[in-house]
Amino acid sequence: MLRFSANLSMLFTEYDFLERFDKAAACGFRGVEFMFPYDYDIDVLKNKLASNNLEHTLHNLPAGDWAAGERGIACLPGREEEFREGVDAALRYARALGNRKINCLVGKTPAGYSAEKIHATLVENLRYAATMLARENILLLIEPINHFDMPGFHLTGTHQALALIEDIGSDNIKIQYDIYHMQRMEGELAQTMQSHADKIGHLQIADNPRRGEPGTGEINYEYLFNAIKTSEYDGWVGCEYKPLTTTEDGIKWINRYL
DSSP states (O other): EEEEETTTTOOOSSSSSHHHHHHHHHHHOOOEEEOTTSOOHHHHHHHHHTTTTTTEEEEEOSOOOOGGTTOOOOTTTTHHHHHHHHHHHHHHHHHHHOOEEEOOOOOOOOOOOOOOHHHHHHHHHHHHHHHHHTTTEEEEEOOOTTTTOOOTTOOOOHHHHHHHHHTTTOOEEEEEEHHHHHHHTTTTTHHHHTGGGGGGGEEOOOOOOTOTTSSSSSSSHHHHHHHHSSSOOOOOEEEEEOOOOOOEEEEEEEETTT
């Protein structure tokens, strides 16, 4: 059976962030994820989860100065200490909120450094994060993102992510496979998910174009959901889409699966 997690950074944005927990539960979700919890008190978030009987499924490592356009710092030489502090912060929230997966946005490829230096920095940082998270039985994820929505992002494809995991040499790192991003970059969605199910730690969904809810674009989600159910993947499916109107008006697609 498919288990859908509401991404509260994308869904129910008509409401204040803390109200979104209530709205997600009211719509039948049993899991929620969000990009960054760090602006909120841990106990407040913990209470919102508990009062709505929700499981927290995922959050990201701190990603640098988001407002200034940074999208992660793992591949940026000279930011290693900040990266490690971010790992500590992410673990603090994960311990309290109970999630067992943390995603790392690796960042945009920096200018002024050789490809070898950037890769070595990325491998070292991710190896450190995977080791620290493994001590607490928390899985590290890395997410390929399409370069149309996020120009300059360093990690853009499944095979690039698989090669990076091989270089890191840890059993505690997998791919966060976002179907929308990978449809834009490479296609072959069902084949990729089935072939590499053992390397996929979390799935996210949105349709293409416009990144709307399933059923509003070109992706055959009925087919893909069946493919997911027959694969080895047994984790949450994160709903990280931008509703074309309001979340509640567009949520009808999910009723047949919840």
